[in-house]
Amino acid sequence: xxxxxxxxxxxxxxxxxxxxxxxxxxxxxxxxxxxxxxxxxxxxxxxxxxxxxxxxxxxxxxxxxxxxxxxxxxxxxxxxxxxxxxxxxxxxxxxxxxxxxxxxxxxxxxxxxxxxxxxxxxxxxxxxxxxxxxxxxxxxxxxxxxxxxxxxxxxxxxxxxxxxxxxxxxxxxxxxxxxxxxxxxxxxxxxxxxxxxxxxxxxxxxxxxxxxxxxxxxxxxxxxxxxxxxxxxxxxxxxxxxxxxxxxxxxxxxxxxxxxxxxxxxxxxxxxxxxxxxxxxxxxxxxxxxxxxxxxxxxxxxxxxx
Amino acid sequence: xxxxxxxxxxxxxxxxxxxxxxxxxxxxxxxxxxxxxxxxxxxxxxxxxxxxxxxxxxxxxxxxxxxxxxxxxxxxxxxxxxxxxxxxxxxxxxxxxxxxxxxxxxxxxxxxxxxxxxxxxxxxxxxxxxxxxxxxxxxxxxxxxxxxxxxxxxxxxxxxxxxxxxxxxxxxxxxxxxxxxxxxxxxxxxxxxxxxxxxxxxxxxxxxxxxxxxxxxxxxxxxxxxxxxxxxxxxxxxxxxxxxxxxxxxxxxxxxxxxxxxxxxxxxxxxxxxxxxxxxxxxxxxxxxxxxxxxxxxxxxxxxxxxxxxxxxxxxxxxxxxxxxxxxxxxxxxxxxxxxxxxxxxxxxxxx
Numbered sequence: 286x287x288x289x290x291x292x293x294x295x296x297x298x299x300x301x302x303x304x305x306x307x308x309x310x311x312x313x314x315x316x317x318x319x320x321x322x323x324x325x326x327x328x329x330x331x332x333x334x335x336x337x338x339x340x341x342x343x344x345x346x347x348x349x350x351x352x353x354x355x356x357x358x359x360x361x362x363x364x365x366x367x368x369x370x371x372x373x374x375x376x377x378x379x380x381x382x383x384x385x386x387x388x389x390x391x392x393x394x395x396x397x398x399x400x401x402x403x404x405x406x407x408x409x410x411x412x413x414x415x416x417x418x419x420x421x422x423x424x425x426x427x428x429x430x431x432x433x434x435x436x437x438x439x440x441x442x443x444x445x446x447x448x449x450x451x452x453x454x455x456x457x458x459x460x461x462x463x464x465x466x467x468x469x470x471x472x473x474x475x476x477x478x479x480x481x482x483x484x485x486x487x488x489x490x491x492x493x494x495x496x497x498x499x500x501x502x503x504x505x506x507x508x509x510x511x512x513x514x515x516x517x518x519x520x521x522x523x524x525x526x527x528x529x530x531x532x533x534x535x536x537x538x539x540x541x542x543x544x545x546x547x548x549x550x551x552x553x554x555x556x557x558x559x560x561x562x563x564x565x566x567x568x569x570x571x572x573x574x575x576x577x578x579x580x581x582x583x584x585x586x587x588x589x590x591x
Numbered sequence: 592x593x594x595x596x597x598x599x600x601x602x603x604x605x606x607x608x609x610x611x612x613x614x615x616x617x618x619x620x621x622x623x624x625x626x627x628x629x630x631x632x633x634x635x636x637x638x639x640x641x642x643x644x645x646x647x648x649x650x651x652x653x654x655x656x657x658x659x660x661x662x663x664x665x666x667x668x669x670x671x672x673x674x675x676x677x678x679x680x681x682x683x684x685x686x687x688x689x690x691x692x693x694x695x696x697x698x699x700x701x702x703x704x705x706x707x708x709x710x711x712x713x714x715x716x717x718x719x720x721x722x723x724x725x726x727x728x729x730x731x732x733x734x735x736x737x738x739x740x741x742x743x744x745x746x747x748x749x750x751x752x753x754x755x756x757x758x759x760x761x762x763x764x765x766x767x768x769x770x771x772x773x774x775x776x777x778x779x780x781x782x783x784x785x786x787x788x789x790x791x792x793x794x795x796x797x798x799x800x801x802x803x804x805x806x807x808x809x810x811x812x813x814x815x816x817x818x819x820x821x822x823x824x825x826x827x828x829x830x831x832x833x834x835x836x837x838x839x840x841x842x843x844x845x846x847x848x849x850x851x852x853x854x855x856x857x858x859x860x861x862x863x864x865x866x867x868x869x870x871x872x873x874x875x876x877x878x879x880x881x882x883x884x885x886x887x888x889x890x891x892x893x894x895x896x897x898x899x900x901x902x903x904x905x906x907x908x909x910x911x912x913x914x915x916x917x918x919x920x921x922x923x924x925x926x927x928x929x930x931x932x933x934x935x936x937x938x939x940x941x942x943x
Binding site: 388391404519530579 | 666737738739741742743746747750752753756757875878879880883886890891894920922923925926927929930933934937
């Protein structure tokens with residue numbers, strides 16, 4: 286039973302991380318209908334910026350004040366928000382009317398660019414680093430033999446708060462209504478006076494900021510940061526993307542459901558089947574879901590007309 | 592007054608002429624491959640010889656991907672998965688069968704000797720297995736369109752990679768290999784592919800000649816496909832699937848056969864890659880990044896253009912070598928070039 290509960294708590298923590306990244310994919314797909322392959326690198330940048338900020342403030346040891354996490358979080362979110370805005374402005378906006386494949390290749394170009402700029406000596410370098418622990422390594426309580434760690438609680442709480450904010454933004458504000466309008470029909474939205482360019486920029490900024498938050502939380506949970514061009518970043522991004530697709534891409538709640546589902550399957554597969562095939566479970570679920578419900582679990586079913 | 596069919600029949604050449612005509616490009620291609628091997632390679636030395644081979648293998652991969660992405664318009668980003676399947680099967684076959692026949696994994700026999708024959712058979716076997724996988728991956732394309740299909744191919748490629756990473760070590764002791772071959776044949780050894788470290792010590796059978804023989808085959812197949820009725824069906828599916836179906840194109844068949852054919856040549860390309868001097872076939876290298884490399888080539892060459900794909904393959908194989916002097920900046924320059932080309936020349940470098 287302990288193992289079951291442990292796996293359950295792990296899945297929730299990992300699922301929250303995936304959800305934060307998946308939301309970035311889903312927001313961009315919702316408005317632009319394209320897969321932003323550079324998103325995993327924004328996530329990577331978020332993790333590394335957190336590292337740089339945390340060491341820069343001198344919180345390399347465990348004596349960090351309790352607000353340290355929030356300071357780093359804000360730095361990382363702002364930095365990545367600006368990055369997301371710039372990427373959209375310089376790389377994607379000139380291609381708004383181009384075939385989607387071109388945009389996709391551009392996204393791959395941006396991804397390569399971010400990875401390799403990150404690898405430069407003056408930026409993040411090519412060495413893996415260890416993230417200073419900003420959160421006390423303390424066990425809050427023990428539930429049925431499972432240690433609930435401070436870090437995990439932090440991850441889940443922050444993720445829930447951010448997702449809640451996003452939910453409120455998308456469904457309860459004018460800006461959110463504009464976002465949904467653009468997602469539904471870009472041209473009609475423009476005719477109704479929605480500033481489409483602005484909405485798209487906002488989606489990129491929000492998505493990137495959430496990725497930055499995920500980056501920080503990831504760095505806190507798994508302090509060994511791999512170098513920027515390492516395959517783990519891309520793989521994490523891919524899994525979050527799979528989560529977005531499984532939940533129904535373009536759908537905020539779907540991303541959440543998909544992320545939790547993917548995390549559960551991955552963690553339970555690792556614990557109860559075999560850890561070597563963890564990626565296989567994720568992609569097998571993806572293929573199965575797509576074959577049974579081609580638009581994801583909570584996606585809109587579209588009928589193609591002639 | 593003759594009917595159209597009769598008039599067409601009267602223009603048709605006699606069968607011996609037809610056979611010679613259709614074999615001519617293949618023979619010319621083989622001749623060029625032989626000349627490259629016999630004349631060009633000694634003149635340019637081993638370094639450029641290797642580069643020439645790399646170009647050829649990339650051409651095979653890009654032109655084959657172009658059949659799915661360019662002709663049929665089905666977006667596939669799992670090409671490296673097919674490459675890995677073909678490459679690994681071929682590598683295992685030549686490696687273990689070399690032990691069975693000749694007691695070591697050294698290159699056996701000279702030009703067109705028995706070793707070369709084993710190699711070619713292994714390449715074809717790898718291609719066929721990859722084609723089978725292509726059939727499986729092509730099936731979901733009946734239900735899925737565009738991005739979603741792309742995601743499934745991506746998932747397929749990743750699954751192949753993970754399975755290859757979890758294979759056992761390569762068996763290297765001749766007596767153990769002999770025992771395993773005795774017991775269950777080559778099939779029993781197919782789980783011993785080296786895992787995540789890769790399959791070392793595959794005999795180096797790939798030569799400029801064999802690479803360009805397959806380049807010739809893939810180019811001829813591709814050109815013939817494009818102007819055949821199957822190829823036209825693919826183009827129709829690409830332009831508008833519903834319209835194509837309405838005028839009687841069997842879209843299912845067209846799409847699946849494009850996947851099968853493309854996967855076959857990807858498998859052969861992987862086999863050539865595996866038997867190349869100075870490379871170890873390893874799963875990490877044949878992952879998502881490799882698939883993306885090939886997609887980039889096809890898009891830069893101009894979707895659907897065979898010559899474009901081939902030229903872009905050569906261009907993008909040589910480019911990193913040229914950029915080598917920029918050292919750590921070279922991938923950045925490459926990324927910027929990619930973005931720049933997409934913005935300034937949306938139809939690709941060599942597209943119309």
